[in-house]
């Protein structure tokens with residue numbers, strides 16, 4: 070399928086745009102008569118639960134969950150991600166149920182455990198989340214304090230939260246929604262530590278929903294965004310669970326307390342790799358949504374004149390507006406192509422691991438970390454740019470740009486804080502450099518690090534730019550290795566040398582990510598474009614070209630340091646960039662229309678297909694409860710006495 074065909078015909082579109090009678094979005098009871106901004110914190114949550122139940126009942130009715138079709142395939146189709154944007158401006162309270170609870174069982178449970186628990190979870194008979202982070206630790210997993218002590222006399226695990234900082238803190242849906250969860254806890258058997266293991270724990274009575282004895286639950290309070298996700302806290306007071314509740318696909322605990330280690334202790338972290346891979350595609354969706362809103366609004370909004378003799382122009386005709394927004398279209402496509410490529414890498418490595426081959430897990434971990442970071446970092450920044458590009462109306466909740474920013478920026482922190490994950494990829498790059506320097510073969514995505522050929526003459530072509538980014542990455546990695554080696558030779562410990570080099574390591578890791586993304590975007594579009602009409606192929610290649618030139622101009626300093634790019638090349642690149650803006654401008658609206666995001670999914674006064682921006686802004690304004698009466702009671706209660714000197 071061609072690239073844009075993929076956009077328009079992705080499986081989720083068959084679900085979302087299917088004939089009316091089966092169209093989830095045609096059920097208007099899913100939508101709010103009163104904008105949720107005017108609800109209280111508690112009402113927002115209760116309304117989200119109301120819509121969640123409706124939404125999942127319709128999903129179960131309309132979506133063809135083929136028995137055996139894994140949640141991974143369904144989530145990959147993305148329809149849940151997009152359709153849920155229609156029903157919930159923020160994520161639903163059950164985001165973690167599908168996003169991590171089910172994948173954790175699928176990835177960490179034995180076949181028997183999967184058979185029993187996946188069925189109940191997918192039928193929504195039980196609702197779950199993934200509880201790893203604690204009040205005191207999120208990044209440093211080895212520092213997590215929740216314990217699971219095995220008692221062979223009763224064949225049970227005793228879960229306990231020894232300190233306030235050991236309280237599980239953040240898991241979505243944990244506060245009041247779910248009744249089960251996968252808890253990551255430090256396993257101890259007869260006083261011996263066996264690392265972090267996953268446990269499937271019932272938290273609430275299935276009939277009364279009351280917390281079970283020894284389980285303390287609550288929600289963590291108001292946040293920047295995701296106000297309906299019901300992030301909560303959880304503490305255990307010597308809470309006992311049966312032995313068969315440890316998810317034992319990788320490591321096992323036998324009845325007598327014998328611990329059987331899995332092929333790698335890091336397999337317990339597998340759910341995080343899966344989610345990082347999924348997040349890249351989620352970012353592509355958020356970017357498509359924000360770009361559609363901002364580009365359509367920029368085609369409707371007329372402001373000021375380019376020539377005094379002419380009427381006010383579309384703000385999209387300002388080259389500065391094109392500079393702000395056309396990269397957003399390209400970015401969405403870049404991350405959706407990279408997401409599919411990364412998903413294929415992920416499923417390939419998972420398949421190899423099923424047959425015991427762990428060789429490619431480190432490369433997958435490094436790729437998942439780096440692409441999760443760059444996609445969340447770029448999209449957060451560009452969604453905010455879309456908001457700013459819409460002026461005052463972009464600041465309205467009814468534009469849906471502030472909510473979209475909240476969804477994007479949250480992903481910079483969850484599933485691995487971005488700096489920490491870039492350092493993980495840097496760890497892989499330094500190891501690759503050291504390995505390659507000994508003549509050992511490197512993984513496909515890191516092999517370029519060993520290109521010792523002389524720096525070639527710079528070329529202002531896609532090949533030239535991609536090769537340039539690889540030179541930057543290799544050069545940065547080499548500088549990091551040299552600095553670390555130099556510090557160690559001066560007597561600094563490796564760990565301190567690593568820390569003192571960490572700013573450069575993060576930059577090297579980002580450079581590597583950009584080299585991977587540019588190369589993947591370019592090759593995936595070239596492959597897809599072959600099946601497309603020449604005009605469509607041309608505009609997609611223009612977007613790839615724009616994306617590569619944009620990032621070359623954004624990273625000029627690095628290119629000047631590590632390649633032979635010269636001043637005249639830079640002048641030419643800048644001109645290429647401006648020419649591309651001019652070429653793409655006529656197709657800008659058509660390109661965002663090709664994302665095919667229905668009005669219900671955009672949920673935006675500025676981005677609706679009919680362009681009735683001003684009428685929609687006024688319609689939304691009149692929904693404010695304050696507009697129900699001409700004089701608010703506070704005038705008589707406070708202002709009038711105050712203004713008359715009586716308060």
Ligand SMILES: CCCCCCCCCC/C=C\CCCC(=O)SCCNC(=O)CCNC(=O)[C@H](O)C(C)(C)COP(=O)(O)OP(=O)(O)OC[C@H]1O[C@@H](n2cnc3c(N)ncnc32)[C@H](O)[C@@H]1OP(=O)(O)O
Nearest residue numbers: 168201207208209210211335338348351352434483484485
């Ligand atoms: C719109 C966007 C969304 C779209 C839809 C999304 C749908 C999904 C819904 C869910 C969304 C949100 C909910 C968020 C849920 C969470 O946040 S869950 C909690 C997430 N927490 C983390 O990610 C913690 C981050 N910390 C870590 O991963 C580790 O602590 C860290 C890697 C930072 C360090 O681990 P250490 O134990 O200190 O290990 P090191 O010594 O650094 O490394 C040891 C070796 O292990 C390898 N490693 C580390 N992690 C992994 C892994 N995950 N998989 C495989 N291998 C791993 C590492 O490379 C080292 O290997 P080496 O020794 O170099 O060979």
Ligand SMILES: Cc1cc2nc3c(=O)[nH]c(=O)nc-3n(C[C@H](O)[C@H](O)[C@H](O)COP(=O)(O)OP(=O)(O)OC[C@H]3O[C@@H](n4cnc5c(N)ncnc54)[C@H](O)[C@@H]3O)c2cc1C
Nearest residue numbers: 199200201202206207208239240241479483484485486488
């Ligand atoms: C919206 C949202 C939803 C979430 N949902 C869940 C969930 O469902 N389940 C769950 O288990 N967790 C969840 N989390 C928690 C999330 O996974 C953690 O917040 C994340 O892993 C970061 O850990 P932390 O908050 O402890 O930050 P820290 O790790 O304390 O980071 C704070 C700062 O310290 C820096 N830092 C930390 N370690 C290092 C290091 N080694 N080197 C350099 N710098 C470092 C970081 O870069 C950062 O700048 C969620 C978080 C958010 C925001």
